[in-house]
Amino acid sequence: MNQVILTGTGLFTPAESISNEELVESFNNYVEKFNSENAAAIEAGEMEALAPSSVAFIEKASGIKSRYVMDKKGVLDTDIMCPRIPERGNDEPSLLAEMGVNAAKQALEEAQLDANDIDAVLVACANLQRAYPAISIEIQDLLGIDGFAFDMNVACSSATFGIQTGYDMIRSGSAKRVMMLNTEVCSGHLNFRDRDSHFIFGDVATAVILEDAELAKNKQGFEIVDTRLVTKFSNNIRNNFGFLNRTAPENRDDDDKLFIQEGRKVFREVSPMVAQLITDHLADNNLQASGLRRMWLHQANRNMNDFIAKKVLGYDPTEDDQPTVLDEYANTSSAGSIIAFHKHKDDFKAGEMGVICSFGAGYSAGSVIVRRAG
Numbered sequence: 001m002n003q004v005i006l007t008g009t010g011l012f013t014p015a016e017s018i019s020n021e022e023l024v025e026s027f028n029n030y031v032e033k034f035n036s037e038n039a040a041a042i043e044a045g046e047m048e049a050l051a052p053s054s055v056a057f058i059e060k061a062s063g064i065k066s067r068y069v070m071d072k073k074g075v076l077d078t079d080i081m082c083p084r085i086p087e088r089g090n091d092e093p094s095l096l097a098e099m100g101v102n103a104a105k106q107a108l109e110e111a112q113l114d115a116n117d118i119d120a121v122l123v124a125c126a127n128l129q130r131a132y133p134a135i136s137i138e139i140q141d142l143l144g145i146d147g148f149a150f151d152m153n154v155a156c157s158s159a160t161f162g163i164q165t166g167y168d169m170i171r172s173g174s175a176k177r178v179m180m181l182n183t184e185v186c187s188g189h190l191n192f193r194d195r196d197s198h199f200i201f202g203d204v205a206t207a208v209i210l211e212d213a214e215l216a217k218n219k220q221g222f223e224i225v226d227t228r229l230v231t232k233f234s235n236n237i238r239n240n241f242g243f244l245n246r247t248a249p250e251n252r253d254d255d256d257k258l259f260i261q262e263g264r265k266v267f268r269e270v271s272p273m274v275a276q277l278i279t280d281h282l283a284d285n286n287l288q289a290s291g292l293r294r295m296w297l298h299q300a301n302r303n304m305n306d307f308i309a310k311k312v313l314g315y316d317p318t319e320d321d322q323p324t325v326l327d328e329y330a331n332t333s334s335a336g337s338i339i340a341f342h343k344h345k346d347d348f349k350a351g352e353m354g355v356i357c358s359f360g361a362g363y364s365a366g367s368v369i370v371r372r373a374g
Contacts, residue, residue, distance in 0.1 A: 001172075002170055002171050002173065002212045002213070002214070003212070003214070003223065003224075004166075004167045004170045004171060004210055004211070004212065004213060004223070004224040005210070005211055005212075005213040005216050005221045005222065005223050005224065006163075006208060006209065006210055006221050006222040006223075006224060006370065007110070007111040007112075007113075007209050007210075007211050007216050007218040008106075008107040008108060008109070008111030008112075008113070008207075008208070008209035008218065008221070009106070009107050009110060009206065009207065009209075009338065009341060009342040009345070010103035010104055010106030010107035010109075010110070010207035010208075010342070011103055011106060011205070011206050011338075011339060011343075012099050012100075012103040012106075012204065012206075013068055013329075014068040014069060014070050014203050014204070016069055016070070016071070016072040017066050017067065017068050017069070017072075018066060018067055018069055018072055018075060018076065019065070019066045020058050020059065020064070020065055020066065020199065021055055022076060023053075023067075023075075023076070023192075023198065023199055024052075024053050024054060024055055024058070026075070026076040026081070026192075027052070027053045027192070027193075027195070027198055028052045028053060030050075030078045030081060030193060031051070031052050031053075031195075032052075034050050035049045035050055050195070052195075053198065053199070058199045061301075061303075062199065062301050062302060062303075062326070063301065063302025063303065063324065063326055064199055064200070064302075064326055064327060064330045065327045065328065066327070066328055066329075066330070067187075067199075067201065067202030067203075067329060067330035068202045068203055068204060068329060068330075069083060069187045069202060070083055070085055070185055070187065071187070075187060075192055081192040082188075082192065083187045083188060085185070085188070093138070093142060094129060094130070094138060095129060095185065096125075096129050096135045096183040096185065096205075097135055097139050097142060097183075099183050099185075099204075099205035100123065100135065100181045100183040100205050101142050101143060102205065103181060103183075103205040103206050103207035104139065104143060104181060104207045106207065107179065107207035107208060107209045108179075108209065110209075111209040111211070111217070111218050111221070112217040112218050113177070113209065113217065115143040115144050116145065116146065117177055118143075118145045118177050118178070118179050118209075119147040119148075119175040119176055119177050119178065120147050120148055120149060120166070120169060120177075120178045120179070121136045121137075121143075121145060121148075121149035122136060122149070122150060122151075122152060122162050122165060122166060122178065122179070122180045122181065123135045123136035123139065123149075123150075123152070123181045123182075123183060124152045124153070124154070124159060124161060124162030124165070124180055124182055124334060125151075125153065125158050125181075125182050125183050125184050125333065125334045126153060126155045126156060126158060126184065126361070127183075127184050127185055127188065127189060127333065128151055129185070129188075134149060134151040135151055135183065136149035136150055136151050136181070137150075139181065145179075147175070152165065154231075154366075155237070155333065155360045155361035155362055155364060156298055156300065156331075156334055156358055156359060156360025156361060156364075157229075157298075157334070157358045157359055157361075157366050158333075158358070159180070159208075159334045159335065159337055159338050159356075159358050159366075160227070160229065160337070160356060160357065160365075160366025160367065160368050161229055161364070161366050162180040162182070162208075162334075163208065163210065163227065163356070163366070163368050164229055164366065164368070165180075166178035166208075166210040167224050167227055170210060170211070170212050176211065176212045176215055177209065177210070177211045177212070178209075178210045178211075179207060179208070179209055180209075180210065181205065181206065181207045181208075182204075182205065182207075182332075182333075182334040182335040182338055183335075184203060184332050184334060184335050185203045186201035186202060186203055186259075186331070186332060189201075189258050189259050190258065190259055191255060191259065191260075194255070194258075197259060197260075197261065199330070200259070200300075201259070201330055201331050201332070201333070202329050202330035202331065203332070204332040204335045204339065205335065206335040206338040206342065210224070213373075219373060220372075220373060221373050222345070222348075222370040222371065223371045223372075223373050224368060224369075225285060225353070225369040225370060225371050226281065226284075226285050226368075226369050227366070227367065227368050228280075228281045228284075228366070228367045229364070229365070229366045229367075230273070230364070230366075231362045231363065231364045231365075232273070232362065233362070234269065234361075234362065234363045236261060236266050236269070236363075237259075237260075237261040237262075237266060237360060237362075237363075238260055238361065239256075239257070239258065239259050240254075240256045240257055241257040241258070245257060267303070267304055267307075269363065270359055270360075270363055270365070271304050271307045271308055271311075272311070273359075273363065273365060274308050274357065274359045274365050275307070275308045275311035275312055277357075277365050277367050278295075278308070278312050278357055278367050279311070279312055281355075281369065282312075282355075282369070285369060287353070289313050289314065290313075291353055292313070292321075292353055292355060293348060293353055293354050294321060294322070294344065294348075294354040294355075295308075295309055295312065295313075295317075295322045295357065296323070296337050296338075296341040296344065296345075296355070296356045297309065297322060297336075297337060297340065297357050297358075298337045298358040298359050299324070299325050299326035299329065299330075299331060299332065299337065299339065300326070300359075300360065301326075301331075302326065302327075305317075305322055305324070306322070308357075309321060309322040323340050323344040324340075325339045325340050325343060333360070334358065336358065337356050337357060337358045338356075341356055348372040349372060350372050350373065350374035351371065351372060352371070353370065353371045353372075354370055355367055355368065355369055356368040356370060
């Protein structure tokens with residue numbers, strides 16, 4: 001089997017950012033308007049009044065302080081509370097493809113490669129803007145890459161599932177170099193009128209280059225030591241949006257066509273599952289948690305990440321042990337662990353090891369053990 005090395009990462013960050021203060025002001029204006037317009041029904045007990053949000057609540061519940069979005073104005077407009085992104089013609093690059101190309105070019109530069117060096121393109125994300133043609137094939141075309149491409153969706157775990165897919169293809173010989181992208185416009189499926197979730201998501205795109213180690217030009221990348229995936233069905237994180245919605249128009253615009261979750265259940269069930277996944281993965285590779293230099297975890301919730309890292313490491317993690325980017329980016333679904341890796345990998349010395357881990361709806365989780373080459 002061929003040795004696989006991760007030689008480049010890329011990150012596209014939208015130009016616009018929304019602070020918690022801005023988001024709360026918009027949400028509370030909506031709440032005040034809603035309660036005023038429905039005062040009689042609320043007074044009669046026919047309807048519940050909406051509760052306001054607060055910056056303190058958001059930061060305590062999640063650790064999030066801001067998020068990048070593709071359209072700030074629409075999100076903050078209390079009459080809209082949704083991004084407004086004009087539909088593009090079929091002869092124009094799609095939004096996700098454009099975002100992905102930006103991230104891909106950075107990753108190619110770090111890997112010291114050209115687009116014609118890539119054999120396969122995978123777009124692994126939670127929020128594909130269309131069913132077909134595949135966004136990955138569009139990105140392949142825009143970059144001028146030969147070979148093949150396909151999309152895959154394992155929600156927030158898509159990055160690690162995508163890395164294992166590329167890893168397996170290179171080890172088997174079906175590809176020598178694979179580009180894996182996570183393109184996410186999470187703001188499009190977020191209910192900005194829901195107090196429990198209106199602050200969770202942001203938009204971003206990330207890219208990773210995987211190569212046969214013998215061919216790599218960037219010899220300072222990260223060797224893939226091993227990968228592991230796990231899934232377990234749960235309805236506690238769900239999105240029922242899809243093409244069959246039009247066949248039941250009476251329910252087409254219900255809240256479950258956007259992101260919904262049972263947050264407390266998710267914390268209780270997913271956190272120990274992920275900690276056990278990483279612990280078992282290390283043990284099966286004859287590795288100790290004490291030998292890890294860093295963990296790059298899915299950026300959904302700071303409290304979850306602290307719990308997982310403490311369980312794995314056996315002590316309260318420092319920012320160096322388990323870096324956080326969700327305070328700036330919020331939850332970016334599949335891209336979160338890759339943003340953390342992209343921003344916090346350059347200080348590694350040869351031989352030092354870490355774990356990239358993502359987890360989310362499904363339930364699903366993936367663990368990738370890496371070692372700095374050189």
